[in-house]
Amino acid sequence: HETITKENGVRLVAFGRYAGIVGAYNGIRTYGLKFDRYELPKAETLADQQALIDELNKITLPALKIVLTGMGRVSNGAKEILDAMGITEVSVSEYLNNTYNEPVYVQLDVLDYNKRKDGKIIDMYDFFKNPSEYLSDFMRFAKVSDLYIACHFYDDAAPYLFTKDDAKHPDFKIKVVADISCDIDGPVASTLRASTIDNPNYGYDPQTEREADFKDQNAIAVMAVDNLPCELPKDASDGFGENFSKYVIPAFFNGDKDGILDRALTTRNGQLTSGFKYLQDYVDGNE
Template sequence: MLTIGLLREGKVPADNRVALTPAQGKWIQKNAPGVRVLAQSSPDRCYTDREYTSAGVEVTDDLSNCDVLLGIKEVTPDALIAGKTYLFFSHTKKEQPYNQRMFRTILDKKITLIDYECLEHDDGQRILGFGFFAGVVGAHNGIMAYGKRTGLYQLGRVHQQQSLRELIHTYFGLRLPEIKVAVTGSGRVAHGVLEVMNLLEIVEVEPDEFLERNFSYPVFTQLKGAALYGRIKDGGYQREDFHQRPQDYRCKFLPYTLTADILMNGIYWDRDMPRLFEWEDLARPEFRIATIADITDDREGSVPCNLGDTPISDPVYGVDKTTRLRTGPYLPGSIDMMAVGNLPNELPRDASRYFGEQLIKHVLDPLVRGGSPIIERATMVREGRADDAV
């Protein structure tokens, strides 16, 4: 018997997403012989304890008898149980300093850590993630913020809706002005952004049209790959080469800062990658972008004026273009930043349902059978030894 436990999220503020919904827990217990699912009692989940109990999933405070423990965000060091196998987003892949204590505790307690972020197909495509819903919520918030800055239209908050379906209904009858939106990236985040662009009837145009023309209706352009980066020596672009040697490339985004009103940033960024623009560019009078939705949310990363996370309750702050200091939003001389670190929490049920479907489809069977190449590659720590992980 393999017992899977669904962890109560311990970070503050609490994350309300889940790895498996009640219906998915019920399905596993019915269709995967020898697998049992328990849910740790939680007052914060988007699905209540009663919903799990009604689905036949036992709710308990004690998960010490579980073999595999599934969470979403990092587990606090004091809550880690020795000798267990954990799956969650550890945020240690980039050696983030704020999670070093947790990682050391994992080693000391001889825990096996499988990181969702590292679960990939053979071609490197990530299997699990909430990127699509981050893109949906981030794009909505970016459009909302621009409306608040200009006073030209009004959009409500995503978290006030119960589902994506309800959110879509709030778009009916909304007429946007002649805004120009630059979208960066090509992954799940960008797909979520494009979904909102289409729902809001913002028309896609080619990058050169975006730079050269004015339009009588709202438009966006998507920038990725060769449209966004080029080798310094010859202007060429090759995806694998870029990811192996990003320092050999320059970013082509700067002209779009002169023509776009809103930036929806959905690119993966690492410290050796060129930024979209620099502080000096932001301070120039011709810099036109007024609102940035930094959906991938790397502090001082591809967008230098990302000065840190904002909470769902207050998602937008300003950055003074001259002093580079954080201010209130929507002020003259500032640019508005939307940099929420847990955007999918605004649509937690939809996001959790999708995540659980992918978990069941691609990860459950290898876990039950005791491993697979996919699981091996995502194992960051094996029984307390990081050097034994593949």
């Protein structure tokens, strides 16, 4: 289904929204467990998104600062949860400079947490085209945040959001990371491995750079489940089916006027189609 896209490459059917919904819930659940403030049931035991929201609205959060990276389906799914809890969204400037007596969150785009090495300010398309020309500027958020919900897309040429050395810095304040993106040993230093639905949490000790008990005072609590939509199967299946019915099924009956099926076709007459020529070396046995 990942090859079923719009002309600009954006997927038409995907589970990302539900990963964001469950990931945000799990992140808030992890915070409560780490600091023994409250206990939430596992998402997999609840019927649907509304049931998750109902449980979240039974708890009272302290004056947390929550940083959310990404502007796509995953991040917007996480945002749905934060908004449903009535958590106030603030601007980057407000988040960095103000103190609050209530929980708040900020949603960051790529240029909020990356900056060009030469100091120029261009646009996000320059970042996507030239990620190696950028440095991470995430540390300014790490110094004032309690909970980090990672929903960004990461390119191998892009800078890490925070490194192992960053996590050692005395000003590094984040104590809970819900890494929905779940890139192992990569842009989020605390993500040593994927976790599971059965055991969603582990700790990362910045000083030893090793796994620890997530409740340990010095540990960053990590939630890095990599199949989050499975915890919300009914909603995820309904959402996938709705988009498939809306965008894909009509293409079988309208002559594929928008090219949806053609773009998704991997082979034709025994040959790779133009969009999949990058696989030719595998077909030829060279890789």
